[in-house]
Amino acid sequence: MATIQEKRKAEREWQDFVRQMREETRLDKEMSTGEIMQHRARLEADPVEWMKFFFPKYATAEFAPFQRRFIRRAIENSEWYEVLSWARELAKDTITMFVMMYLNLTGKKKFTLFVSSSYDAAVDLLLPYMLNFEANARIEAYYGEQKTWGAWEKGDFTAKCGARYVALGAGQSPRGKKNKQLRPDSIILSDLDTDEDTRNKDIIDKRWDWINGALIPTRSISKSLLVIFLGNIIAKDCCVVRAGAMADNWDIVNVRDTSGKSTWIEKNSEEHIDRILSTISTRAAQAEYFNNPLTEGDIFKCETWGKCPPLSRLKFALVYADPATSNRERPKKGSSYKAAFLMGYHNGKFYIYKGFLEQTGTDQFVRWFYDLRNWVSGRVPVYNYIENNSLQDPFFSQVFQPKFLELGKTMGYINLTPDTRKKPDKAVRIEGTLEPLYRMGLLVFNEQEKGNPHMQRLVEQFKMFNMQGKAPADGPDCIEGGVWILNQKLQTISPGDFKVFSKNSNNNKRI
Numbered sequence: 431m432a433t434i435q436e437k438r439k440a441e442r443e444w445q446d447f448v449r450q451m452r453e454e455t456r457l458d459k460e461m462s463t464g465e466i467m468q469h470r471a472r473l474e475a476d477p478v479e480w481m482k483f484f485f486p487k488y489a490t491a492e493f494a495p496f497q498r499r500f501i502r503r504a505i506e507n508s509e510w511y512e513v514l515s516w517a518r519e520l521a522k523d524t525i526t527m528f529v530m531m532y533l534n535l536t537g538k539k540k541f542t543l544f545v546s547s548s549y550d551a552a553v554d555l556l557l558p559y560m561l562n563f564e565a566n567a568r569i570e571a572y573y574g575e576q577k578t579w580g581a582w583e584k585g586d587f588t589a590k591c592g593a594r595y596v597a598l599g600a601g602q603s604p605r606g607k608k609n610k611q612l613r614p615d616s617i618i619l620s621d622l623d624t625d626e627d628t629r630n631k632d633i634i635d636k637r638w639d640w641i642n643g644a645l646i647p648t649r650s651i652s653k654s655l656l657v658i659f660l661g662n663i664i665a666k667d668c669c670v671v672r673a674g675a676m677a678d679n680w681d682i683v684n685v686r687d688t689s690g691k692s693t694w695i696e697k698n699s700e701e702h703i704d705r706i707l708s709t710i711s712t713r714a715a716q717a718e719y720f721n722n723p724l725t726e727g728d729i730f731k732c733e734t735w736g737k738c739p740p741l742s743r744l745k746f747a748l749v750y751a752d753p754a755t756s757n758r759e760r761p762k763k764g765s766s767y768k769a770a771f772l773m774g775y776h777n778g779k780f781y782i783y784k785g786f787l788e789q790t791g792t793d794q795f796v797r798w799f800y801d802l803r804n805w806v807s808g809r810v811p812v813y814n815y816i817e818n819n820s821l822q823d824p825f826f827s828q829v830f831q832p833k834f835l836e837l838g839k840t841m842g843y844i845n846l847t848p849d850t851r852k853k854p855d856k857a858v859r860i861e862g863t864l865e866p867l868y869r870m871g872l873l874v875f876n877e878q879e880k881g882n883p884h885m886q887r888l889v890e891q892f893k894m895f896n897m898q899g900k901a902p903a904d905g906p907d908c909i910e911g912g913v914w915i916l917n918q919k920l921q922t923i924s925p926g927d928f929k930v931f932s933k934n935s936n937n938n939k940r941i
Contacts (some may be wrong), residue, residue: 439758446800447561447565448564448565451565451566451567451711452565452566454486454530455484455485455487455566455567455568456568457567457571461571465779466571466572469572470572470573474532477501477502477529477879478493478498478501479926480532481501483566483568484531484566485528485562488524488527488528490697491694491697492696494520494693494696494697496683497520497694499681499760500505500512500529500681501525501528501529503538503656503679504526504529504656505529505538507678508656509654509655509656510656510657510678511657511659511676511677511678511679512656512657512658512659512677512678512679512680513659513661513673513674513677513679513681514681515661515662515663515670515674515681515721516681516682516835517662517683517684517685517693517718517720518662518685518718518719519685519755520694521685521694522660522726522837523620523709526557526618526620526658526660527558527562528557528785531563533616533656534589534591534592534593535591535593536764537591538727539616539656540593541594541596541607541612541614541615541616542594542595542596542617543607543614543616543618543648544556544595544596544598544618545598545617545622545645546597546598546619546620546622547599547621547622547623547624548599548600549598549599551621552595552597552598552599552620552801555621556595556597557584559595560582560584560587560595561747563589563593564574564576564577564582569765574590574591575587576590576591577590578590580662584597585597598645600622600640601640603644604645605920607648612650614648615650615654615655615656616655616656616657617645617649617656617657617658618658619657619658619659619661619669619673620660622661623661623664623669623670625664625697625784626855628664628665628668629898631653631667634667634668634672637669638672641669641785655792656893657677659673659674659677662717663682663717663721663722665723666723682721684719684721685698685703685719685720686720695854703719706719707719709794709866710866714861714862729861729865729895729896730868730893730906731869731893733889733892733893734871734874735869735877735880736781736874736875736876736877737876738783738874738876738878739776741810742772742778743776745923746774746811746812746813747772747773747774747806747810747811747812748772748774748812748815748910748912748916748919749770749772749802749813749814749815750770750773750774750815750849750908750909750911751768751771751795751798751814751816751817752767752769752770752816752817752904752908753768753792753817753825753826754766754767754904766902766904767787767891767904767905768786768788768794768795768902769785769786769787769790769907769908770786770795770798770799770802771784771785771786771787771881771905771908771912772785772802772805772806773909773912773913773916774785775920778911779873779874780867780916781874781876782875782885783876784802784805784882785798785802785884785885785888785908786798786884787884787885787891787904787905788884792829792830793833796833797837799814799834799844799846799897800837800841800844813847813915813919814846814847815848815915816846816913817849817908818848818849818850818916819850819852819900826829826848834846849911849915850915856899856903856907857895857898858897859907859910860903860907860910861895861897864909864910864911864913867913873909873913875888875889887905888906891903892902892905892906
């Protein structure tokens with residue numbers, strides 16, 4: 431629960447938004463009541479011009495044809511089910527807000543249920559509606575003050591034009607929701623699908639049953655209902671896909687059309703699109719900008735083998751190891767793989783020199799560090815890192831450290847640094863960090879190790895990698911950890927040589 435100080439801070443921030451909105455929407459000139467009413471009538475006859483006038487800071491680019499077509503469909507059909515799978519940066523949420531507030535202020539829609547993946551998400555997505563009703567100076571001048579004292583709470587507010595909005599999280603009970611005697615006459619569903627949820631068919635089934643069995647039946651049978659479902663196709667089976675199959679219209683618009691041209695050139699130039707696509711992975715780009723979720727096996731395709739520079743040319747090298755948790759010398763089938771790989775960076779590329787990837791026990795895992803140390807043979811300084819998250823920490827201190835100390839007495843001590851980074855979702859990390867490098871040939875496998883079964887196993891795990899986590903990914907996970915540590919070291923130890931993400935590097939245009 432928020433403290434008094436947090437509530438006061440939130441209120442101050444809201445009032446700052448209110449003041450800013452009033453300033454941004456103030457009228458350019460004084461107008462009489464008669465002039466305002468005449469102008470209002472002309473604007474209402476042309477919804478796009480109405481939106482441009484009342485939302486000058488939102489509508490900063492000319493409306494695209496596909497946006498105009500949606501506006502016409504939503505306004506002209508009081509009974510309508512529309513699914514908008516517009517790519518990011520095509521303003522599906524903003525245009526929907528324009529449409530709904532037009533329908534509210536012209537008296538065509540009175541009660542909207544606003545749904546998202548959680549209640550908090552729905553409340554956040556509703557804030558622009560609430561802010562414009564409360565503080566848009568043009569709306570106040572043309573339609574009167576809209577804030578209704580006593581009925582003005584985040585997540586549930588009623589404007590003086592008679593329009594009520596109620597936020598709902600997926601699965602929350604919508605039963606009995608009314609605006610006076612009125613049942614909902616519009617339902618907005620925004621970002622209902624999440625990456626995590628789409629990996630679990632049971633969640634999607636349950637959510638879909640809730641939409642059709644509880645949410646939509648809140649309507650009145652005898653009154654019209656407008657349903658607008660907003661969301662990209664982030665999985666082959668998700669609520670957006672199921673809704674699109676039964677909607678009156680499923681509008682799928684990508685950031686580029688089939689000819690490879692920007693679908694909203696007035697806002698998104700070809701150069702801007704090229705830039706954003708070069709900074710994210712193929713999978714993310716296809717899902718967010720092209721409504722094309724990749725199937726398993728499509729993320730890492732063609733690996734790059736090459737000659738690694740001599741170790742003596744590197745400022746330093748890195749051994750990164752993922753210990754898994756098993757201590758069996760002969761692990762059960764299906765258990766995790768232990769991994770340890772020697773990596774380095776040189777002239778814009780990350781190199782995987784040599785390593786080990788196998789289902790094995792602790793003794794063998796510890797020996798890998800000594801094998802790699804012997805292989806390096808003093809040709810370059812080496813940092814040694816081992817993954818040590820909260821689950822692995824007892825195993826690290828109780829098992830690995832004693833093993834290293836024991837071997838150190840006879841073989842020499844290895845300076846080992848635990849990587850205690852709190853890591854986000856494993857699949858997202860691997861795909862987000864490594865796919866751009868892999869795709870652009872900037873993650874290089876040592877061609878001299880091509881026949882090594884450990885290196886072959888690593889490449890195989892990359893090729894089998896998928897976001898559902900059905901295939902082993904301990905090797906790619908190890909490489910992600912190494913690349914992340916290398917990035918941190920390079921930015922502090924050798925920033926002048928760090929070219930991949932350097933602002934002055936030509937490579938920066940490609941990744």
